[in-house]
Amino acid sequence: MRTELSYDDVAAFLADRHENPSDLEPLTGGFWSSAWAYRADGDELVIRFGQERTWYEADQMAMEFTQPDLPVPEVKEIGTTPPGLAYAISTRRHGSFLEDAPVENADATADTLTRLLVALFRTPAPDDAPVMWHPAGEPIGSWREFVLAGLVDQPGTPAHGWSSALAADRRLAALSAAVTERIHTLVDACPERRDLIHGDLLHGNVLISEDSRRVEAVLSWKCSVRGDFLFDAAWCHFWAPFHPGIAAALPKLRLLKEHSVRADPGATVDAAARQHCYELQIGFTHLGWNIWTGNQDALTATADRLAEVLDRGPAEA
Numbered sequence: 001m002r003t004e005l006s007y008d009d010v011a012a013f014l015a016d017r018h019e020n021p022s023d024l025e026p027l028t029g030g031f032w033s034s035a036w037a038y039r040a041d042g043d044e045l046v047i048r049f050g051q052e053r054t055w056y057e058a059d060q061m062a063m064e065f066t067q068p069d070l071p072v073p074e075v076k077e078i079g080t081t082p083p084g085l086a087y088a089i090s091t092r093r094h095g096s097f098l099e100d101a102p103v104e105n106a107d108a109t110a111d112t113l114t115r116l117l118v119a120l121f122r123t124p125a126p127d128d129a130p131v132m133w134h135p136a137g138e139p140i141g142s143w144r145e146f147v148l149a150g151l152v153d154q155p156g157t158p159a160h161g162w163s164s165a166l167a168a169d170r171r172l173a174a175l176s177a178a179v180t181e182r183i184h185t186l187v188d189a190c191p192e193r194r195d196l197i198h199g200d201l202l203h204g205n206v207l208i209s210e211d212s213r214r215v216e217a218v219l220s221w222k223c224s225v226r227g228d229f230l231f232d233a234a235w236c237h238f239w240a241p242f243h244p245g246i247a248a249a250l251p252k253l254r255l256l257k258e259h260s261v262r263a264d265p266g267a268t269v270d271a272a273a274r275q276h277c278y279e280l281q282i283g284f285t286h287l288g289w290n291i292w293t294g295n296q297d298a299l300t301a302t303a304d305r306l307a308e309v310l311d312r313g314p315a316e317a
Contacts, residue, residue, distance in 0.1 A: 004034055005034050005049055005085075007024065007026075010024060010036050010047070010049075011024055013047075013081060013087075014038060014040070014047065017040075017089075018040035018041060019040075019041070020040070021038050021039065021040040022038065022039050022040070023037070023038055023039045024036055024037070024038040025037050025038070027046065028204070030048070030204060030220070031203070032050050032051070032055065032222075033048040033049060033050040033055070034048065034049045034050070035047070035048045035049075036048075037092055043091065043092075044091070044092040045076070045089055045090065045091060045092055046073075046089070046090050046091075046092045047087060047088070047089050047090075048087065048088050048090070049081070049085045049086070049087050050085065050086050050087075051085070051086065052086055052136065052222075053078060053080065053086040054134070054135040054136040054222070055086070055088075055136050055220075055222040056075060056078045056086060056087075056088035057078060057134065057135055057136065058134035058135070058136040058221040058222045058224065059072070059073075059075050059088065059090070059219070059220065059221050059222075060075040060078060060088075061133075061134050061221070062134075062218075062221040062224065063075060065123050065196060067119055067123075068119075069115040069116055069118070069119040069214075069215055070116065070119035070120060070123070070215070070218055071093070071215060071216065071217055071218060072217070072218055072221075073090045073091045073092070073093050073217050073219065074090060074091045075088055075089070075090045076089045076090060076091065077089040093207055093216045093217035094207070094216060095207030095208050095209055095210075095216035095217060096207065096208060096209075096210065097202075097204050097206065097207065097208075098113070098201065098202060098205075098206035098207070098208050098215075098246070099202040099203070099204075099239075099242075099243040099245070099246055100243075100245065101208060101212045101243075101245035101246065101249065102212070102245055103244050103245050103248045105211065105212035105245065105249075106245065106248035106249045106252060107249075107252060108211060108212040108213045109208075109212045109245055109246070109248075109249035110249040110250070110251075110252035110253050110254070111213070111252075112208055112212055112213060112214060112215060113236065113246075113249060113253060114253055114254050114255055114258065115215075116201075116206070116215050116218070117229070117232055117233060117253075117255050118255065118258050118260060118261065120195065120196045120197065120198060120229060120232060121195050121196075121229040121255075121260065121261060121267075122260055123195075123196040125194040125195070125196065125226055129194040129226050130226065131143055131145075131146050131194070131225050131226055131227055132146075132225055132226075133224070133225070133226050134221065134222075134224065136221075136222040137222070137223075137225065142192055143190065143191075143192050143193065143194075143225075143226075143227035143228060144187050144188075144190055144192070146225060146227060147183070147187055147190060147227075147277065147278070147281055148183070148184075148187060150281050150284065150285040151180050151183065151281070151284060153288065158292065159288050159289055159291070159292035161291075161292070162287070162288030162289075162291040162292055163288070165291045166287060166288070166291070171303070172287065172303060175303060175306060175307055175310070176284060176287060178310060179280050179283070179284050179306060179310055180284070182277075182280055182310060183277055183280050183281055183284070186273050186274075186276060186277035186280075187277060189270040189273045189274055189277065190228055190274050190277055190278075191228060191266055191269070191274075193226075193227060193228045193229065193266070194226040194227065195226065195227065195228060195229035196224070196226060196229075197224060197225050197226065197227050197228075197229065197231050197232050198218065198221065198223070198224050198232055199223035199224050199225055199231070199232070199235070200220060200223040200235070201218075201232055201235055201236060202235065202236065202239050202243065202246070204219075204220075205218065205219045205220045206218055206219070207219070212245075228274060228278070229261075229267070230271060230274050230275045230278060231278045231282075233253075233255055233275060234275045234276075234278035234279045234282060235278075235282055236250065236253075237250060237275065237279055237315075238279045238282045238283055238305065238309065239282075241305060242301070242305075256268055256271060272314035272315060272316060273314050275314070275315075276309070276313065276314035276315065279309050280306070280309060280310065283302060283305060283306035283309060284306065286302045287299065287302060287303060287306070290302055
């Protein structure tokens, strides 16, 4: 979980790295990292502290994906503090979180989100690109294996143990069994693509302009993989009811109508079934997440949304 440091601890650490750091302030939004904004050497910067250096190495590697609709902040330095925490210093970008876009900006949000998803889709992949392209995740053999791995309570992972809690709750046990069965029936429709997937586009990881017309920064790449580009679209669709601005924008999303997507012969094949599979997988994995974090309200809300998606079946992607 989030690594907390005091103001004095951060100020002392920065004083050893810069001549006159100033304007230090804590930032919100991160679950795993403690983030602080400050100024030094004429730059606006952010320093993050966390448990794993590989999280920040993924961000540094993602800099190569930067393009106008996919801006990735520069990671200037990665290291380890004397007590053993990983840290990263990056350029600061300003904006509001994508999920906080106001309903009245729905047209602009839909256009911006479409361009972001298309930018991810169009990011080239090497012919031999692995599903797990950075060191923050475990290697995995195929995209379908990645999808199915989310259904397994993996030993050694932070959330391990969630399956016993699911089994002990009659409603959650029945729901998870039905979802698992549905995913297994759909996974063969999921192609072995190697599109760039961010994997966590909401939850404080995308900054947009005040008018919702452009992406200012795409942050936190530790959940990123290469697979089917519809996974990121499914992410937005699953969580949309929790974010009114996203819910208002999604009916206007035109991802599958974009020329570059339509020009790919396999991109739209079985799109509704694929997106349905991913929405179910996303909801299922977050049952375990919410059990681990002990957030009962979020667990109930996620289960309700998952049941709704299961009952609805495949929808237009």
